[in-house]
Amino acid sequence: MSNKTQIILAITLFISSFVVAQTIVSTSPENKKIILEEYTGIYCTYCPDGHAIAQALKDQYPNDVFLINIHTGGYANPQGSDPDFRTDFGAALDAQASVTGYPSGSVNRQYFSDLSMGGGTAMGRGQWNEAASRVLDQSSYVNVGVEASINVQNNELTVHVEGYYTSDSPQSTNYLNIALMQNNTLGPQTGGGMGSDYNHMHRLVHMVTGQWGEVISTTSTGSFIDETFSYTIPSDYNGVDVNLSELEVVAFISESQQEIISGAEAIPTFDGLEYSNDAAVLGIEENLNGNCGDSASPVVVIQNSGYDNLTNFSIEYSINNGNTQSHNWSGTLGSLASTSIELPAINYSPSDTNSVNITISDDDNNQNNSNIFYFDQSSSYDTSIVTLNLVTDNYASETSWQLTDSSGFIVAQNGSLSNASTYTTEIEIPASDECYTFTINDSYGDGICCQYGAGSYSITDDSGNTIISGGEFSSVDTSTFRVGESLSLNSFMDENLKIFPNPSNGVFTIKTTLTNSSYKVHNLIGQTIKSGFINNGVNSIDIRNSIDGVYFITIESKNGEKIGYKLIKN
Helix, strand or coil, X not given: CCCCEEEEECCCCCCCCCCCCCCCCCCCCEECCEEEEEEECCCCCCHHHHHHHHHHHHHHCCCCXXXXXXXXXXXXXXXXXXXXXXXXXXXXXXXXXXXXXXXXXEECCCCCCCXXXXXXXXXXXXXXXHHHHHHHCCEEXXXXXXXXXXXXXXXXXXXXXXXXXXXXXXXXXXXXXXXXXXXCEEXXXXXXXXXXXXXXXXXXXXXXXXXXXXXXXCCCCCCEEEEEEEEECCCEECCEECCHHHEEEEEEEEECXXXXXXXXXXXXXXXXXXXXXXXXXXXXXXXXXXXXXCEECCEEEEEECCCCCEEEEEEEEEECCCCCEEEXXXXXXXXXXXXXXXXXXXXXXXXXXXXXXXXXXXXXXXXXXXXXXXXXXXXXXXXXXXXXXXXXXXXXXXXXXXXXXXXXXXXXECCCCCCCCEEEEEEXXXXXXXXXXXXXXXXXXXXXXXXXXXXXXXXXXXXXXXXEEXXXXXXXXXXXXEECCCCCCCHHHHHCXXXXXXXXXXXXXXXXXXXXXXXXXXXXXXXXXXXXXXXXXXXXXXXXXXXXXXXXXXXXXXXXXXXXXXXEEC
16 A cells, blocks of 8 residues: 555444445445546547547446546657656556557456457557457356545545445455545646647546555455555645646456456545636636737636535636726536636737736635736737748658638648758738738648647748747647737828729739839748739739639739738639
8 A cells, every 4th residue: 555545444344145234335236337547648639539449338338337548658658848647556557457559458357359459458549349348247246336426625635435345346355445546637648639739638646555556355256345544645746736636546356357347436525625616717718828809708716615516606807907898607616626718808908018908706715716817918010921930840741831810811831842842931921900820730740840840830921030939749839919000001102092992813903193103922831922013003913823712912013012912713
């Protein structure tokens, strides 16, 4: 047993046909419950698929299937600042199951000769459902019940387990195991499509009863197991913070140190809370730094810090002490649980540094009902052209990028990219006083620097000032910037230049009073497909040979002034 674990109440055995002390375990014969131990890692491309298969199985049998995700093996070894989800128990469990690939899993640590991946209990993800269906049809000679609580004053976990033998075990010695897991931990995951915001569930953090469990020495029909453990939960495991509200417990009984017979799970309740009705404003979930424009939709995190479930409250909020808006929330929020609430957009007058004021309705403890959060406004650039400088890594086919405006319209995007190559793309800005978002993706989930080549990107304005830059990310990197009044945009040009019809079949008429002006037509990847000159009067531009889609025309006067328009060919 761990030195942090103390048996409070010794095993009490009652061998009889009826057990008076039984409170949480059935004494009637039952079929086996499923304990699916999944072997996984944050750099395992196909592990998210395994997580989905396991969760679907649990969703199908919520009271009969219990999940334990064990981070172990080479795919679990953290790199750089990535979190370490490994435990002291994973390597031994991995070896016992004879894991030869990831993801893999054991169903009740049973060996299925036709499903095994390496001669042991471990199976590929495609075999779990079949193995589970077989086990769920098997009768169990022991039933398991479990309940748990956490004292929030000292972080002490108390686990009460009962077991009842409805028939004899073939083994004179069995083992009682208690696994502690944490849910809803955001972190990196290759192949998950969420970058560093992948939601890790059922993540094993500790075995309360040690590597292979506590000995059960009486395993005959009518034997009753009644055992209570206490364990002090640390503030973190391997530097990963513990969230008490996201912990779960799975208890199970195994034959020797191998085959699991049955088990049960429990979500801990909480002791030591001071108030019954206590909602707290924890923070803003999404950093508003770099917000562009004059409106924002804060996502506020509210925690239930009281005993009773929270079912409703009102939120008042403002930015920069402007007009206050109200939002009513209703639902069910359990003790110590938290929820993220996206508030409706609110207008404000931007400044370099902005403040969000959040206040929730009165309750038993108003000291945590208000908070102020600060964010910086996105920088603004006066420019008519931005230049993307992109250096690809050794796997350029995994990389894609696009520049969009505030409506989601694609201003520019990549064409074909080659490995370890440098690209310089000039992008005409179609409109001033507008917000633009640059998004770069890596399908493998390891960015473009630095493990497989020194990839990077930067965007500069027409004066050479760096607007954004990067390269080290996981699946996606997003930055927003604002273009103010373009230094070269001339309202006189706009008033004296008309383009019609637009959309058209590819023939556009330009009517203008300008003389000796030049033009360039660009596609979405910045390539010039047409150029020439226009003069006072009616001019025609023909791009019928180009594919249907969106194009941009930039017109430059003889004085060097520029103006841009969007063209639609259909």
